Amino acid sequence: NAGVTQTPKFQVLKTGQSMTLQCAQDMNHNSMYWYRQDPGMGLRLIYYSASEGTTDKGEVPNGYNVSRLNKREFSLRLESAAPSQTSVYFCASRTQTTGRIGELFFGEGSRLTVL
Amino acid sequence: AQSVTQLGSHVSVSEGALVLLRCNYSSSVPPYLFWYVQYPNQGLQLLLKYTTGATLVKGINGFEAEFKKSETSFHLTKPSAHMSDAAEYFCAVSYGGATNKLIFGTGTLLAVQP
Numbered sequence: 001n002a003g004v005t006q007t008p009k010f011q012v013l014k015t016g017q018s019m020t021l022q023c024a025q026d027m028n029h030n031s032m033y034w035y036r037q038d039p040g041m042g043l044r045l046i047y048y049s050a051s052e053g054t055t056d057k058g059e060v061p062n063g064y065n066v067s068r069l070n071k072r073e074f075s076l077r078l079e080s081a082a083p084s085q086t087s088v089y090f091c092a093s094r095t096q097t098t099g100r101i102g103e104l105f106f107g108e109g110s111r112l113t114v115l
Numbered sequence: 116a117q118s119v120t121q122l123g124s125h126v127s128v129s130e131g132a133l134v135l136l137r138c139n140y141s142s143s144v145p146p147y148l149f150w151y152v153q154y155p156n157q158g159l160q161l162l163l164k165y166t167t168g169a170t171l172v173k174g175i176n177g178f179e180a181e182f183k184k185s186e187t188s189f190h191l192t193k194p195s196a197h198m199s200d201a202a203e204y205f206c207a208v209s210y211g212g213a214t215n216k217l218i219f220g221t222g223t224l225l226a227v228q229p
Contacts, residue, residue, distance in 0.1 A: 004158070033217075040124065042205060042221040043159075058216070090158055104149075104217055106158030 002026050006091050006107035013081045013114045021076040021110050023091030031094050032074035033058075033104070034066060036087040043090065049074055081114045088112070117142050119208045121220035129228050134178075134193040136223045138206030141187065146208040148189040149217065150180055153203045162204070165189065176200070201227045 004025045013019055025032065030051045035043040035058075045058030047066040055066050063085060065077045074093075078085055089110045095102040122137040140146055147166050151159040163174025170182040176199075180191045189206060206220040 035219075040221060043219040045216060045218075048216060092159075103161050103164070104151075104159075106160070108158045109156075 004091055004093055004105050004107035006089075006110050008110060009108065010111050011113070013078075013112065015082060015114060017081050018077065018079050019081065019112075020078075021089055021091070021112075022073070023075065023107060024073045025091075025093040025105070026072065027093060027095070027105065028071070029093035029095050029102075029105070030071070031102075032068065033092045033094075034064075034074070034076045035090045035092065036060065037090060037109070038087050046076065046089075078112075081112075083114045086112060086114045117146070117208065117210065117218060119206050119218055119220040121204075121206050121223050123223055124221065125224050125226070127226040127228060128196045130198055131195050134191070134196045134200065134225065136191040136204050136206075136225065138180075138189045138191065138220060139187055140189065140206075140208045142208070142210070144210065145182075145184055146210050148180070148182060149207040149209070150174065150178070150189075150191050151205045151207060151219075152176075153205065153222075155202075159205060162191070196225075196227045198227050198229065201225055 007022045033048040034046040049055045049068040052071045091107045092104045094104045119140045149164045150162040153159045163172045165172045165182045173179045178193045203224045207217045
């Protein structure tokens with residue numbers, strides 16, 4: 001059972017370069033999320049997609065774009081990377097069942113360093 | 116703004132001692148409450164959650180948490196710490212609705228001393 005799969009797991013970029021983090025889930029979940037994790041700051045929501053075809057900004061969207069390609073895939077793009085975007089990025093997904101709060105399932109993270 | 120506060124970024128206990136990790140939320144509307152655990156170089160996994168009903172919630176690995184509305188708290192406890200409990204723990208809140216966003220606390224790193 002794959003769950004939530006993120007690629008790549010590690011990436012080093014130079015300032016100004018662009019890249020896309022890929023995320024795919026095989027649990028037929030409606031909602032998908034991108035978080036970044038920084039020491040002492042917990043997890044902060046970058047963007048989310050409540051359902052296929054919709055995306056919305058979270059707490060820290062500046063410098064990022066997302067695409068909900070289909071129900072399974074939700075990618076995060078850095079158009080012009082900055083050192084402040086050095087972080088560990090987590091993709092997560094959950095079901096959206098009326099009357100219940102579904103568990104959030106996380107990928108293993110993508111560690112990005114911007115030089 | 117809705118938020119969640121975890122008191123103590125680092126907590127150290129001896130093996131066999133009580134574990135108490137504190138979490139408070141700020142809202143007049145009771146949220147849905149979660150505790151997640153993160154082991155080194157891994158993603159987060161759910162320990163337990165409170166949505167409605169019984170305020171004492173039991174989770175995996177012997178952890179439990181009690182929702183106290185009057186104190187706006189959801190502290191995590193375990194009667195006897197084990198070395199394998201060493202990890203980072205995150206409290207999170209959600210207010211449901213169409214978006215169901217989770218707001219995380221800053222985390223508490225638990226060390227267990229032999």
